[in-house]
Amino acid sequence: MKKIQKTEAEWKAQLNDLEFHVLRKSGTERPFTGQYNDHDALGTYLCNACKTPLFDSSNKYHSGCGWPAFWGELETANIVQKTDHSHGMNRIELLCSCCNSHLGHIFNDGPPPTGTRYCINSVCLEFVAKE
Numbered sequence: 072m073k074k075i076q077k078t079e080a081e082w083k084a085q086l087n088d089l090e091f092h093v094l095r096k097s098g099t100e101r102p103f104t105g106q107y108n109d110h111d112a113l114g115t116y117l118c119n120a121c122k123t124p125l126f127d128s129s130n131k132y133h134s135g136c137g138w139p140a141f142w143g144e145l146e147t148a149n150i151v152q153k154t155d156h157s158h159g160m161n162r163i164e165l166l167c168s169c170c171n172s173h174l175g176h177i178f179n180d181g182p183p184p185t186g187t188r189y190c191i192n193s194v195c196l197e198f199v200a201k202e
């Protein structure tokens with residue numbers, strides 16, 4: 072996959088303040104505020120920074136956690152997992168493998184068949200509806 076590298080100034084010019092804070096500074100949007108938290112349309116979710124396809128709507132479910140949740144990803148090559156010890160917690164951070172933007176975290180309390188919960192910030196996603 073082609074890697075996208077931009078300077079901080081280039082990302083700031085492309086993203087709004089919240090997108091920059093979450094995607095480029097590993098921030099978190101406030102729960103239950105994101106546009107895709109209660110979003111059930113059929114389609115594909117892309118990385119909002121570089122438009123790499125990350126998730127399919129068929130893998131989305133209602134976790135109740137306040138952020139969009141998925142139990143599986145489209146292509147394992149498109150998402151990188153990284154150990155995250157910030158905020159005194161041991162978590163696994165999810166990053167877009169193309170542009171290295173922060174997406175959210177992954178937990179092992181998801182539904183079948185994977186038991187995995189991809190907890191993703193809405194501002195890190197762009198939704199493209201199925202034709």
Ligand SMILES: [Zn+2]
Nearest residue numbers: 118121167170
């Ligand atoms: Zn990306």
